[in-house]
Amino acid sequence: MTEKIARGQEPQEPPRPEPPEPSELPETPETPEPELPEQEWQEQPAPVGLRVPTGRARRVRRFRLTAWIALVLAAVVVGASVLWVNGPPTxxxxxxxxxxxxxxxxxxxxxxxxxxxxxxxxxxxxxxxxxxxxxxxxxxxxxxxxxxxxxxxxxxxxxxxxxxxxxxxxxxxxxxxxxxxxxxxxxxxxxxxxxxxxxxLYTEQSVVTRSDYQGKVTSLGQLRGKKVCTLGTSTSEVELERATSAFVTAKNRISECVEGLKGGEYDAVTTDAAILAGFVKESAGGLVHHDIALEKTExxxxxxxxxxxxxxxxxxxxxxxxxxxxxxxxxxxxxxxxxPMLLASPDVNVAQSEQPCVLPPPIRRWPWERGLASAQECLSR
Known part of the structure; x- marks a missing residue:
């Protein structure tokens, strides 16, 4: 039977049940997030606010980068191989x-x-x-x-x-x-x-006379009218003929010229300073070495x-x-x-004391096979 509510009296709500403890809650299965469908990558800027797909796009980019690196390495290997085969000999x-x-x-x-x-x-x-x-x-x-x-x-x-x-x-x-x-x-x-x-070796042409020679020879022109011996088919003979009308005797052996000079057969001998310096040293003062101031380097x-x-x-x-x-x-x-020859020829530049500059010859060697310091520029020597 239904209970009637008195006039002017508020109806009362039925009592609410107490919430259960967390341990008493029924387990609800997790709902997985929906996967976005894979889309083709297009190399163009994405619209603002649009999420760019990254799955397949990243794989494609990695593949392209790997392929590019492989292509570069292949080009380097092929280039090195061509250089090794077609370059200078070993x-x-x-x-x-x-x-x-x-x-x-x-x-x-x-x-x-x-x-x-x-x-x-x-x-x-x-x-x-x-x-x-x-x-x-x-x-x-x-x-x-x-x-x-x-x-x-x-x-x-x-x-x-x-x-x-x-x-x-x-x-x-x-x-x-x-x-x-x-x-x-x-x-x-x-x-x-x-x-x-x-x-x-760098040297220069010079003149040797006996120690009793009157005066000092400073040019080939001063030998005009003198009896001069030199090496035949040599650069010294050519310079002598250009500079003077001396009575020139050409020999194949410089020792024959020097012996003739000592014996009075010749007034002077001319050839490279480095060749004559040894004879001057051995003469123990019997011969004198003259610098004739030629610019040409032998x-x-x-x-x-x-x-x-x-x-x-x-x-x-x-x-x-x-x-x-x-x-x-x-x-x-x-x-x-x-x-040892320099003391006997103090006024003559017998030979330069440094080895002439040498650039690396065209010979193929790997960097680890060289093991040499880089050659300095010739102008710096």
Whole structure:
């Protein structure tokens, strides 16, 4: 039966049930967030406020970046391979082209009558000493030849371009290298039989007289009317003929000129200062060295003939001597042979005391194979 509410009395709400404890709540399964559908990536700016899809787009971008890096690396590898195949030859390849593989003895043509530069001992043995000899040994060592595998053969001035020297029996033999005070000239460089290395010594032309000569020679012109001896087919003979009308005698051996000067046959001898300085030193005051103030520099170089590969290997040996601070081959050769001659020729620039600048030859080597300090610029030397 329904209970009636009295007039003026507020109805009362039925009591609310107490909320259950958290542990008593029924477990509601989690509803996963809806996944956005994958969309194709388009390389254009997204509208403001629009969320750019990142799933497949990131994968595509990573793929493209990886492909680009692989392409660059492939290009580098291919380029390096092409450079390695088509670039300059290696040192081993040059040795093969030069004919050094299987070659037991290296034949070198040198002067045998020039004290301090290249002189054969007069003891019946084939022992040579001097600056050119030490330079030849230095080059030979870099080519892989010990001193006992180097055969020096006397060569005369006129035979240096032909590379014909005499062996111990006096027979003409073709040599592999000529290290014999051979000056570089434009005319010689045009000769196809001559293959000059980079220069290994700078000197200048000078004049020697007996100590009783009246006056001082300061130019070739002062030798006008004098009897002068020089080396035939040499740069000294050419300069002498240009500068004076002296009575010129040309010899193949400078020692013959000096002997004639001492005996009164000639009034003067002229040739490179580094050649004459040794004779002045040995004369113990009997000869006087004169500076004739020529601007032209005499540049001695090694002749490898038409063997271009051997010439490049010689240049590599000279470069190592120049650029490697641990290599003292050139400095030792100068100190042992040329420095002792300087005191007897105080007024003459006998030879520059520094090795001429040598740039790296065109030989292919990886950076880790070089192991040399960078060559300084020639102008800074």
């Amino acid at each position: 040192e081993a390849e040059l040795r093969e082209k030069a004919g050094l593989f299987g070659k037991e003895i290296l034949r070198v043509g040198v002067k045998d009558d020039t004290p301090g530069i290249a002189l054969q001992e007069k003891t019946g043995t084939r022992v040579f000493r001097g600056f050119d000899i030490d330079i030849a040994y230095m080059i030979a060592a870099d080519l892989g030849y010990s001193k006992d595998r180097v055969a020096f053969m006397a060569i005369e001035t006129e035979d240096r371009a032909r590379m014909q020297a005499r062996d111990k029996d006096g027979r003409f033999v073709r040599v592999d290298l000529v290290v014999a005070t051979f000056s570089v000239t434009p005319e010689r460089q045009k000769d196809p039989s001559v293959g000059f290395s980079t220069p290994y 540049m001695w170089a090694v002749n490898a003939g038409p063997n271009a590969a051997l010439r490049d290997l010689v240049n590599l040996a000279l470069y190592r001597s120049y650029a490697d601070p641990q290599n003292h081959g050139w400095e030792d050769a100068y100190k042992d042979n040329i420095e």
